[in-house]
Amino acid sequence: MPLVEIQDLKVSFSQYGGEIHAVRGISFSVNEGESLGIVGESGSGKSVSCSALLRLLPATAKVSAKSITLDGVDVLKANKEDLARLRGRSAAMIFQDPMTAFDPVFTIGHQIAETIQSHRKVSKREALAEAEQLLLRVEIKNAKDILTYYPHQLSGGMLQRAMIAMALSCRPKVLIADEPTTALDVTIQAQILQLIKKVQAEFGMALIMITHDLGVIAETVDRVLVMYNGEVMEQGPVQQIFDAPQHAYTRTLLASLQTTFEPSRGDGSAAPALELRGLAKAYRIKRRSGFFTSYGDFHAVRPVDITLPRNSIVGLVGESGSGKTTTGMMAMRLTEPSSGQILVDGVDITSLTPDQLKSHRRSMQIVFQDSYSALDPMMTLTQIIAEPLHIHGIGTTREQTEKALGWLERVGLPRSFGNRYAHELSGGQRQRVAIARALILGPKVLVADEPTSALDVTVKAQIIGLLKELQAEMGLSILFISHDLSTVKSLTDSVVVMYRGRVVEQAPTSAIFADPQHPYTRALLDAIPASNPRDKRERTFLAAADLEAQTPRYTVIQTGLAPNATPQLVTIAPNHRVEAIVTT
Amino acid sequence: MIFYILRRLVSVAVTFIVVSLIIFFMMHAIPGGPFDANDMPVSAAVREKLMANLGLDQPLWVQYTRYMWGVLHFDFGVPYQSPGETVTQLLSRAWVPSLVLGGLGVLIGAPLGILLGMAAALNRNTWIDYLASTLATLGLTIPVFVTSMLLILVFAVWLNWLPASGWGKPERWILPITAYALIPLATYARYTRSAMLDTLNRPFVTVLRAKGLSERRIVFQHVLRNSAIPLVTVFLPMFIGTATGSIFVEAMFRVPGLGAYFVSSIEGRDYPLEMALMLMITFMYCIAYLLSDIVYALINPRIRVGGTP
Numbered sequence: 001m002p003l004v005e006i007q008d009l010k011v012s013f014s015q016y017g018g019e020i021h022a023v024r025g026i027s028f029s030v031n032e033g034e035s036l037g038i039v040g041e042s043g044s045g046k047s048v049s050c051s052a053l054l055r056l057l058p059a060t061a062k063v064s065a066k067s068i069t070l071d072g073v074d075v076l077k078a079n080k081e082d083l084a085r086l087r088g089r090s091a092a093m094i095f096q097d098p099m100t101a102f103d104p105v106f107t108i109g110h111q112i113a114e115t116i117q118s119h120r121k122v123s124k125r126e127a128l129a130e131a132e133q134l135l136l137r138v139e140i141k142n143a144k145d146i147l148t149y150y151p152h153q154l155s156g157g158m159l160q161r162a163m164i165a166m167a168l169s170c171r172p173k174v175l176i177a178d179e180p181t182t183a184l185d186v187t188i189q190a191q192i193l194q195l196i197k198k199v200q201a202e203f204g205m206a207l208i209m210i211t212h213d214l215g216v217i218a219e220t221v222d223r224v225l226v227m228y229n230g231e232v233m234e235q236g237p238v239q240q241i242f243d244a245p246q247h248a249y250t251r252t253l254l255a256s257l258q259t260t261f262e263p264s265r266g267d268g269s270a271a272p273a274l275e276l277r278g279l280a281k282a283y284r285i286k287r288r289s290g291f292f293t294s295y296g297d298f299h300a301v302r303p304v305d306i307t308l309p310r311n312s313i314v315g316l317v318g319e320s321g322s323g324k325t326t327t328g329m330m331a332m333r334l335t336e337p338s339s340g341q342i343l344v345d346g347v348d349i350t351s352l353t354p355d356q357l358k359s360h361r362r363s364m365q366i367v368f369q370d371s372y373s374a375l376d377p378m379m380t381l382t383q384i385i386a387e388p389l390h391i392h393g394i395g396t397t398r399e400q401t402e403k404a405l406g407w408l409e410r411v412g413l414p415r416s417f418g419n420r421y422a423h424e425l426s427g428g429q430r431q432r433v434a435i436a437r438a439l440i441l442g443p444k445v446l447v448a449d450e451p452t453s454a455l456d457v458t459v460k461a462q463i464i465g466l467l468k469e470l471q472a473e474m475g476l477s478i479l480f481i482s483h484d485l486s487t488v489k490s491l492t493d494s495v496v497v498m499y500r501g502r503v504v505e506q507a508p509t510s511a512i513f514a515d516p517q518h519p520y521t522r523a524l525l526d527a528i529p530a531s532n533p534r535d536k537r538e539r540t541f542l543a544a545a546d547l548e549a550q551t552p553r554y555t556v557i558q559t560g561l562a563p564n565a566t567p568q569l570v571t572i573a574p575n576h577r578v579e580a581i582v583t584t
Numbered sequence: 585m586i587f588y589i590l591r592r593l594v595s596v597a598v599t600f601i602v603v604s605l606i607i608f609f610m611m612h613a614i615p616g617g618p619f620d621a622n623d624m625p626v627s628a629a630v631r632e633k634l635m636a637n638l639g640l641d642q643p644l645w646v647q648y649t650r651y652m653w654g655v656l657h658f659d660f661g662v663p664y665q666s667p668g669e670t671v672t673q674l675l676s677r678a679w680v681p682s683l684v685l686g687g688l689g690v691l692i693g694a695p696l697g698i699l700l701g702m703a704a705a706l707n708r709n710t711w712i713d714y715l716a717s718t719l720a721t722l723g724l725t726i727p728v729f730v731t732s733m734l735l736i737l738v739f740a741v742w743l744n745w746l747p748a749s750g751w752g753k754p755e756r757w758i759l760p761i762t763a764y765a766l767i768p769l770a771t772y773a774r775y776t777r778s779a780m781l782d783t784l785n786r787p788f789v790t791v792l793r794a795k796g797l798s799e800r801r802i803v804f805q806h807v808l809r810n811s812a813i814p815l816v817t818v819f820l821p822m823f824i825g826t827a828t829g830s831i832f833v834e835a836m837f838r839v840p841g842l843g844a845y846f847v848s849s850i851e852g853r854d855y856p857l858e859m860a861l862m863l864m865i866t867f868m869y870c871i872a873y874l875l876s877d878i879v880y881a882l883i884n885p886r887i888r889v890g891g892t893p
Contacts, residue, residue: 102791105883150885
């Protein structure tokens, strides 16, 4: 008998204006020790199905099924005691955002220990000792200290490890991982996925991996369930799904993994569209000691030089905290730099007053990651898109509206959307509106700050396509900020890699992927999930200290520079620069 | 933490001085004086003598410095309307009923309000929630003098169970305290409900359920503790604010408390008493906010423990 068996599960939510059918009659089963991947886009019902398995859905959800059994218990008929046994002991869950998944007012140790104590009669001391052992099993080195930490004191990656330790605490028979790495950096994602595979083998658990990312699926599971709009499109062994997809939707999903790249025309002869010279940002931080306050500097961005040639796309890549967004914001003068110069189209805009800057803003625009909060909820789409024209006093109101409607079509939305509001649109549609608003003034430079990272894979591919198309049409120069190297690969002409506020490598995209020089670039590339289960592999991960130790070395003869123990950017090939130590 | 408290105490002192300045000069900005002709028909010479005796002929800043110097020595002067005693004596006499009324009112109303708010949040969109929300809204929107009158009408006039007014014996306390308790009850119920609902919707509650914790433990240990963080900043100041009682409730039930003096001291230009009352309120609120900030830091590890170690 399978460990998990779901037959004809239907879930609907009653809302104002009718019912939403989130899951429409799906069936699947998971055997002991097996790993099943459920892949689908947001709203496909993949998370809802697994929440139904543990009866975690809110009271507004209507659940019906022929049968839902977990570990031999009929979940739909389970009483309080059964549920308490099912949750945590038969099945444990890990969630998407580890930052919000812990109760902020209790220590990590307390939260793991209380899980153990709620399932077994042990003393607090024993429970804490066990929690420490669990933290060691998830490769947390200073486990004893971590027990006494509060969630806000730990990074996302550490918290997700602690969350896994907590899930393991009652030796569950199945581990349900609901997008466990979506909120994490690429390098951390690779570590967490490998850890999940490792503990699954060690504890002999079954695994249900819920994700929108086919790469995660390729890395972790044996069998795949493809969901779309509350229904199972296709299921089968992972290799078969990747090699011989039966359903059209599966093929679309897979197609979004395959990327083609055409370089943009570029225009090397003319002055660069955007040039950042020694741009840096330091924040003052307060340190309190007694009655006195001292100030220190936090260097978000060390002096960086980035050149965005006319009519081309440059990718700015790095993990959270690397300073890439700050750099983009400074380039737009939305954050004031501490030092350095910003040249847009050859004009130094670093010290322009707000009045002088206003006319320059026409040639520099930005698109943000979170399209929902970037669009005014009280304005119609036409108003939103036409607002830049209004601000710069271009044309009559009628002309502005006409132009906005034209742009709506140009970004692939019907004109009839003009009177709608942002909340009526999907994430991809909202991002299209944001792009239209940014481009209606005909800017020369566009900063795109992670415009696709909140989107589903198929939508992401569409937005990338749109940006590429508009870039070619308008001769735009785009600074594309992303944490995701695989997105960058299909879009940009060259890549700048940032790490801890510094540029560590910059090179044409092909060179970065074929011949990465800096250890951090290599780590980033290595962390990209496989695009086919055949390619999955064990990875070794470097700590920050290892990265420093592996900083490349070049001799005086190779570089023509004086020897220097401090790493500096060294040109090693045309347009390829890497941070390295120059030795004799 | 100790330095934090010390720093806050310094800022309390500054606040206190600024507020006392504003009050003092506003008080004297009201036209007229304590010995105006229509109140006290005395000759001009006598009036001048009186003013000189009380130091009211001095420039304002001299009067202010003198008064505050007295305050530093716990000397709040002599009330003009009752020259037989000092302001301190008057206050300690009149404050007792106000303290009992406000204190018992909030001690009864606050816990009931919190329980009501919890019940509403945990049974969202059921009749319990609707009943609690209706009660809370009524309690907040109906002025306290209307509820006082209703209470008197029902329990004193119609049912004749309780005396309508006065203070002497404990059975006379019941109606005014009930009337007063409705205010914190309604406020606390509303705040508690929304804070609990906010917490219940946070992702970690789902995680706690998925861990297999009992619902009781989730609510009483996790949800309550998290909801308490935003609530202390509202509740503590309110709690201490009540120590001055309610002018309206005291007037409706003829309680011989502080309330009446707030009005009479302003009307009669009774500067020492007015100043003392205002300083007292300022002081209580300063302490209340200080306490609530300290408690907030204590129960919130993000403040108490700080960032990455």
